Amino acid sequence: MADLQDDIPTTTEVGEDDGLRGGPPAVPPSLDPGRARPEQPTGELLTRAHTLLAAHPVADGYSGLPWALRHLPWYDLELGEAAVDTDVPRLREGHVGALFWSLHLPGGPVGERAAAATLEQLDQVRTVIEAHPEGLRLVRTAGQVIDARNRGRIAVVLGPAHGAALDDSLGILRILRALGLRVLTLAGTAWAGESGLTRFGEEVVREMNRLGVLADLSGASQATAERALALSRTPVLCTRSAARALRPHPANLPDDLLAALGAAKGLCMVPLTAEQTGPTVPDVADHLDHIRDVAGPECVGLSGTYDSGAVHPRDLADASRYPHLVAELLGRGWTETELSLLTWKNVQRVLRSADFTARATQYRREARAPRITDLDTTP
Template sequence: MTMFRSVLFVAAALVAAPAAAQTPEEVAAAALDAAPVWDGHNDVPIQLRGRWNNAIADFDFEDTTDTGPEHSEGRTMHTDLARLRQGKVGAQFWSVYVSADLKEPEAVQATIEQIDVTRRLIDKYPGDLALALTADDVERAVANGKIASLIGMEGGHSIGSSLGVLRQMHAIGARYMTLTHSKNTPWADSATDTPAHDGLTDFGKDVVREMNRLGMLVDLSHVSEKTMHDALDVAQAPVIFSHSGARAINGHARNVPDSVLARLPENGGIVMVVALPGFLSEPARQWFGNRQAEKARLEALWQGQPEAVTSQLTAWDAANPLPQATISDMVDHIDHVRKLAGIESIGIGGDYDGMPSGPVGMEDVSGYPALFVELARRGYSRAELEQISYRNMMRVLRAAEARAIAAAAQSPIETVGPKWGSGED
């Protein structure tokens, strides 16, 4: 073979050789660079209320790793600016949760205070955070290297059974509302309360309609299965589950049943898969049930002797360690949502700072890249990872906004809700 032919042969071989396959780490990194995580639920605002009574002049959000046992929660916060950057978070729904035990008028006030402290926190860090009220705002913030900051209300008790209050919450920045939290509202059943309405009441259906008219996302985490179906029957825009798993993988009532997953493609909604271990790992869910039963047994055996109950429950804990949830468990939920509802129906909703810890390897918000590496290991393409991290949620918000534009000529719904605190339908 002549020298000339040898050179041609080598050159042709180099051209024909396939490019080296990217590692899962490389695929995940490329996806998150192009489409950073848009997280559906983070509870920093209630940490600000519980730990600092919403006085944040001296609160350092650059680094919260010193927020340990000396504070009321007794654990280190999961979220700060440094770890959000580490976690490749580009957009965040901050949850303005208030206790479902509050009477409705008190819940309304507390929610306004939580929206206020969230907006003050965003304003305090203009180099890192940007208030986002629209999809365009999110895109602009991400393009400028800031974390787009949206506000989500966790629990319909926060509107005091008033569509007027709902409209004003939207006006001051709320862009989704979870229809219930842990307890029923006077117009909707919760997943974790005794059913009172068989789903949504007529007023509850008007809440969904008015949210669609406003362009406010309807969040179905925390609601009963019947409420989920009623909302899907009424909704004219995609719904979200801001922080839920798949009930077929973990049977907790907070997770989404297959009957609802099957309806999501038609609606266009998404399940933003949660990182809370008790919702991810079925052995962990069983452990919590067993521990609750053991505590009840000990309290029956040792009535009036709380020290005996405490010491024996401590011994039970030592003999029965809590099964740990893993990143792989979280991906199992994502796999299941994909199987039933498709890749377009998946997002991420960590629930950080609203739980004791995330799964092993994702204990705080810095752990999202590890989740996407595991997804890549399971064969998810870069394009699919970008859908999960960011693009599905962007599509949903734009669809909600499009619905509001289409309904611009419609008058506000004026249905009068149940009397505050009465439970009347």
């Protein structure tokens, strides 16, 4: 799997065909001429979808909104903002209850400025949230996510950030956690490469467990993913990964890794991007079906990837369209229990697990302060 930073398309238009990068895609079930194509969701299914999402809102695993807002001279997310895919009215229409705000940089890490650039992103996030107190609330724990929902606010979870932001220092990891970071992407660093985690990389994962920071394996190599799954005492995330069996994108997961992720109670958050899942709602649903069947219903989640520059499937153009996807899944026979896990409960479980493990581990394991130069960097 390759680092996703170089794979993000530059256009935000909805794809009208399947002519996407990465070679000819595999034919997913929804495009198989031998199988009847699911009909568009009926009004009854949409009504049921809205009812279900009112009780079990969406926890969206990836949003590029902070970076998208940087270059706008003025915006009002509570009133509505046409220049981006995400604003408070559309989040409410789509029944989004929690949103992971990416601190990634569109061009990838910026060398020695990766840590500074991530802190600038954090400053941007705080500015945006403080300007919209009636709609958004910054949260640090699973309990605060619930509290924000009960108060009528959309919970903002910080992360994923790029692992390069650590500047090879566990001290910086602790500072970022103190500022609210909850998810860190391992791919694209010197300590999490094609050969797997180095000794320092293993220390990073252990310290993340101690702090309650979740590991994001999207874009990581097979060796890194397997070692992180074996090492981590908390569930790991893949914030932007679908099923490689249906679409051979380098960031999508093969079935053996999906099965391992399910066994470890991790979470695969399927991105709503045409490049990784296909250009239609049924294509996205095919990936969700496949991951549920291979890894189990407790392993699958949603990742809108809105405002990241990605091309989105038709009828999933912005954050208001989640009911259309849920209606499609209802039409395929997904139960309310499975859908509640998909939209909300799986993310809550992972956050609670990380919170619990951090509290338990901090009593038994003191903070370590090695830099990458303090340890042998070979796997």
